[in-house]
Amino acid sequence: MRKTIVILIIIACIALSYFFPHAMINPGELTAEHQMLNNKCQSCHTLLKGISNEKCISCHAIEKIGMDSLINSDTIPSNQKTRFHMHLLQQTCTSCHTDHQGKHPVIDKNRFNHEMLEQTVISNCVSCHNKPVDNLHQLVTNKCNSCHNTNGWKSGATFNHDLLVEVNKNDCNNCHLKPADSYHQLITSNCNQCHSTKQWVPSTFDHSSYFVLDRNHQATCNTCHTGKDFKVVTCYGCHEHSESKIIAEHNEEGIYQISRCASCHKSGNEHDIISNGKQSMDAEESKRVKNFQKANDRRKEDGDD
Amino acid sequence: MEKPLLIKYVLPFIQWYALMIGLAIGIDFLLHFFHLVFIGRYLGIIGTFFVVGSFVYSLRKRKIIQSGSPKKLLQLHEYLAWIGSIMLLVHAGIHFNAWLPWMAILMLLITVGSGLVGKFLLKKANESLKERRLALLNAGETKELADKQLFFDSITVDMMKKWRVVHLPITLLLSVLALLHIISIILFSK
Numbered sequence: 244m245r246k247t248i249v250i251l252i253i254i255a256c257i258a259l260s261y262f263f264p265h266a267m268i269n270p271g272e273l274t275a276e277h278q279m280l281n282n283k284c285q286s287c288h289t290l291l292k293g294i295s296n297e298k299c300i301s302c303h304a305i306e307k308i309g310m311d312s313l314i315n316s317d318t319i320p321s322n323q324k325t326r327f328h329m330h331l332l333q334q335t336c337t338s339c340h341t342d343h344q345g346k347h348p349v350i351d352k353n354r355f356n357h358e359m360l361e362q363t364v365i366s367n368c369v370s371c372h373n374k375p376v377d378n379l380h381q382l383v384t385n386k387c388n389s390c391h392n393t394n395g396w397k398s399g400a401t402f403n404h405d406l407l408v409e410v411n412k413n414d415c416n417n418c419h420l421k422p423a424d425s426y427h428q429l430i431t432s433n434c435n436q437c438h439s440t441k442q443w444v445p446s447t448f449d450h451s452s453y454f455v456l457d458r459n460h461q462a463t464c465n466t467c468h469t470g471k472d473f474k475v476v477t478c479y480g481c482h483e484h485s486e487s488k489i490i491a492e493h494n495e496e497g498i499y500q501i502s503r504c505a506s507c508h509k510s511g512n513e514h515d516i517i518s519n520g521k522q523s524m525d526a527e528e529s530k531r532v533k534n535f536q537k538a539n540d541r542r543k544e545d546g547d548d
Numbered sequence: 549m550e551k552p553l554l555i556k557y558v559l560p561f562i563q564w565y566a567l568m569i570g571l572a573i574g575i576d577f578l579l580h581f582f583h584l585v586f587i588g589r590y591l592g593i594i595g596t597f598f599v600v601g602s603f604v605y606s607l608r609k610r611k612i613i614q615s616g617s618p619k620k621l622l623q624l625h626e627y628l629a630w631i632g633s634i635m636l637l638v639h640a641g642i643h644f645n646a647w648l649p650w651m652a653i654l655m656l657l658i659t660v661g662s663g664l665v666g667k668f669l670l671k672k673a674n675e676s677l678k679e680r681r682l683a684l685l686n687a688g689e690t691k692e693l694a695d696k697q698l699f700f701d702s703i704t705v706d707m708m709k710k711w712r713v714v715h716l717p718i719t720l721l722l723s724v725l726a727l728l729h730i731i732s733i734i735l736f737s738k
Binding site: 245248253256260267269284288291292293343 | 583585643645646647648651713717720721724725728729732734735736737738
């Protein structure tokens with residue numbers, strides 16, 4: 244009895260496949276444009292051979308793809324960009340196109356490989372792709388492959404500032420946003436004082452080479468840099484270094500050039516003096532600085548003893 | 549008090565079954581996420597070979613082939629069929645189109661379910677039921693009272709005993725449906 248039931252079920256399956264082949268094996272609805280081919284499998288499929296190009300091309304003449312419509316011009320609008328089909332080296336339709344994915348399928352663009360195109364078409368990206376409308380891309384040439392490759396728009400994308408045309412390359416803010424950190428918000432001068440177009444990090448700026456920001460000098464930038472030019476510095480921005488007090492102290496040692504404190508006090512320690520400001524001092528003053536430095540060193544040694 | 553058979557054996561069985569479906573959904577998600585859906589097509593072929601390979605045990609059991617340890621071949625049958633089923637589930641995806649492949653997948657799920665019943669439940673549950681009945685009788689309960697107390701466990705075991713009734717004919721049906729599916733693919737695809 245059981246065997247009979249099993250055999251009947253198997254016969255039923257085979258019968259269903261025979262009498263209702265479309266319902267049994269149709270893997271999905273055809274696109275809206277191919278609806279007239281419903282249940283006409285052999286319009287596209289050749290038994291044991293699959294889908295041949297010839298069947299596609301018999302309706303979709305390659306030289307006419309993008310030019311006109313097979314049905315009427317309302318359903319498939321003319322699109323010059325799709326004419327790249329003429330330049331395909333291997334015209335295997337199913338490499339990119341499929342069906343049975345519903346009436347309005349989303350074309351999986353990942354199936355498209357640029358290597359199927361002639362080199363002249365690959366080099367001329369804008370013949371198929373729209374140029375992005377953002378500010379940056381309006382400033383660069385159409386040589387997309389200088390930054391992008393055909394593996395993906397963003398994968399491996401590099402940028403060369405030399406590609407910028409008719410742009411003031413010193414005006415970084417034209418393309419870049421100023422970093423939101425408190426340090427950069429205070430800076431109004433141009434980025435290229437510290438950064439290059441090669442890379443943002445590391446910047447070329449090392450504050451220690453001008454003045455060491457030790458624990459006694461953890462002030463905000465505009466305490467010392469009161470103007471927009473960071474090359475101009477004053478030490479009189481804080482309570483410790485009042486101008487009158489500094490003048491009086493340095494005049495005792497015969498030093499009158501006191502506007503460039505960091506020339507001598509680079510380390511931030513008032514007793515650690517270096518005379519690297521030779522160019523800006525006259526010989527007499529330089530000598531006095533050296534004497535003062537020696538006296539200072541002696542005083543430190545005495546203190547150590 | 550001992551846990552009922554349902555909790556002791558049936559729930560772990562469901563976990564194995566759920567793991568199979570969960571893995572299939574996970575792999576399918578990853579394939580879609582990384583745009584590798586085409587791999588699903590090939591998983592159908594590989595999964596079929598896994599399942600077909602697992603039938604070596606069936607041939608040995610029916611003495612069509614003479615070599616090989618039946619116990620080891622049974623283990624091979626269980627693992628190959630379980631892994632192959634995961635691949636076939638990924639291959640099927642969640643697309644409700646043609647009836648034929650979906651009937652095959654339905655049969656696959658029933659076959660695996662009945663197979664897992666045989667593997668995980670029947671022997672242990674049967675032994676456990678006998679031990680409990682013996683313990684109750686030894687404790688001085690009458691046979692009627694012992695049967696009354698083990699009523700639901702007995703029903704559970706009786707249900708499980710039907711697994712072979714389902715496993716073999718449904719497997720045969722699955723084979724026929726899979727064969728028709730494969731023939732249709734060979735006929736209409738490259």
